[in-house]
Ligand code: HEM
């Protein structure tokens with residue numbers, strides 16, 4: 001579209017016309033990503049707020065309901081996710097060094113670990129269906145009065161909303177990894193230009209950190225009350 | 228649409244033709260015009276609902292529409308006007324067009340995201356439009372639970388989804404603005420040399436980025452509640468409906484500043500140009516925008532004075548609401564001080580700026596009335612509140628928006644608007660506005676509740692006055708529509724800087740070239756240094 005543009009730069013195909021230098025472009029993209037992550041913090045923040053309010057309102061019921069989650073599976077999944085963050089860091093490092101093969105390898109490892117996490121999550125959700133712990137007309141939590149049932153259901157509503165939203169972010173992350181892998185295979189990234197890998201890393205770590213908060217909130221608090 | 232026959236020189240309008248060159252453009256100027264077109268449609272849609280509301284209120288009986296329809300009318304009026312007109316109106320049109328130019332940039336930092344955000348607004352708008360055509364919504368623009376989640380039989384979900392999607396449009400616009408201001412300023416354009424229009428858009432963008440995600444998650448919960456009855460806001464399942472109000476207003480109070488801050492930015496530009504003086508206390512005005520953005524997040528509880536909020540919380544929120552009025556007042560004082568001993572010209576944009584200052588002051592002061600606990604218990608949910616926010620949103624924001632459109636019209640289109648008609652319409656709008664909304668203060672004070680269409684006979688006179696005013700106002704709004712379009716073909720050709728203004732956007736031809744400047748400008752002066760334009764021809768004044 002820019003026909004007779006006085007500012008067209010020939011120096012690099014990756015440099016967009018609105019920027020003067022590649023450093024400026026990279027700065028802008030990075031700042032944009034951080035701002036996006038801030039919006040995500042506010043977004044999940046709303047969820048955490050709701051959770052806090054009801055955890056506070058019904059502490060006993062929430063403790064019992066939360067104890068029915070399988071802490072070992074949750075912990076194992078946490079480890080899987082932390083490992084995926086580690087491989088993501090390695091991918092970014094490889095990109096900085098311009099090692100194309102290594103970028104692809106570590107991105108694929110990250111992808112696999114992310115896939116395992118989602119698989120385990122799906123297994124856990126499926127368990128809830130079988131235990132009738134999914135909110136709705138067939139919801140039933142063993143050994144609770146009818147009004148307590150409602151509050152236990154509230155816990156599981158929040159459980160599904162929060163882990164669901166987190167999983168949705170993971171799925172988007174998986175899509176992003178696939179994109180990065182394809183681009184890396186085409187040789188788009190080099191030591192000079194690796195911004196997308198860098199930003200993808202930021203996003204992946206962010207989604208990880210959300211889980212680091214979700215895990216104790218949903219699985220661990222007041223576990224000793226299980227009795 | 229905008230296909231003015233501008234001769235030879237290539238500019239952003241004639242460098243490419245055809246529908247694709249618009250729908251796939253990444254030029255912030257063209258995207259600004261796409262937004263202009265879209266929000267104008269929603270403005271007239273919202274206006275159509277308002278017209279029906281005012282017709283119904285002519286008589287004390289409910290004889291024009293049924294109660295159910297009336298509920299839908301005021302809801303859809305609010306939804307169209309707030310989410311699809313006022314929030315995007317200034318930032319996404321004039322902000323999109325001029326923020327990059329004012330800091331000497333070739334475009335926003337992320338042009339593709341900019342285009343995406345327009346599509347999001349359109350898709351969100353279509354969802355809501357679908358809901359309106361399919362049968363409408365009746366919850367009020369505030370969607371209070373549990374009515375919206377459990378009892379309403381109207382198209383809540385489609386409307387809420389529309390608002391959810393358009394929310395991302397707002398977030399992305401804000402994100403783009405923040406990055407652009409941080410990273411794309413021309414050489415010499417320091418923070419303290421930025422036009423106040425840019426400062427106020429920067430503050431607005433912060434609110435968009437920090438506030439909108441919260442309403443997004445609130446809408447998701449509302450959606451889950453309505454579809455799956457998960458109990459978050461349903462008292463019968465142990466949920467708390469007031470929690471919804473807190474989350475909604477945590478966004479929606481700051482959102483009123485999304486609507487007013489950009490308007491304040493326009494007024495700062497206008498007051499300076501048309502009195503040919505630098506804005507008095509530039510730094511105070513700049514920081515006042517930031518203060519408003521921050522304090523605006525701390526006062527949402529003033530919408531819950533009668534909603535089971537604790538007295539102590541209410542006291543604190545009341546107190547903080549007074550605080551937020553301080554930066555707003557600083558701006559009003561500084562604009563007034565700018566006028567002092569200025570050589571004032573009464574061109575149309577300046578008339579709108581004057582209108583803004585007067586009406587915003589009334590709206591802001593009545594904001595303090597309703598922020599006072601004792602008084603608010605008397606007038607809450609009455610027409611007093613309706614008058615308060617219309618003074619700000621219509622008297623303030625729309626006045627400034629029109630002022631800005633007139634001011635920048637020559638830059639956008641390369642044509643002048645007809646000054647005589649424009650002055651006349653500004654006058655009509657001012658008179659019509661006051662006739663419409665001033666009686667509503669009295670109505671509310673006397674006890675007329677909002678959102679009812681059947682009312683005691685003694686209120687009729689004031690309602691008739693208000694409806695008469697609305698008719699005048701409608702004429703006032705239609706006039707610019709007509710002469711703006713007329714001017715595209717017949718308006719006088721505009722020079723690069725018809726007002727003798729100092730902003731960088733005036734240092735480039737009208738309409739601007741594709742990448743705004745033939746040579747990247749180097750900034751050596753403060754924003755409103757009129758010594759830089761002395762001797763330049765001024766066309767109107
Ligand atoms: C000067 C600072 C302001 C203060 C102290 C203030 C205070 C208030 C208060 C206390 C209410 C609640 C009244 C009630 O429902 O009983 C209110 C309502 C409202 N205000 Fe303001 N306000 C201010 C500025 C603004 C601005 C700048 C806007 C818009 C651009 C605005 C728009 C609204 C709206 C839309 C409502 C009604 C919401 C609804 O219930 O539908 N206000 N204001």
Ligand SMILES: [Cu+2]
Pocket residue numbers: 479480483526527529530
């Ligand atoms: Cu408010």
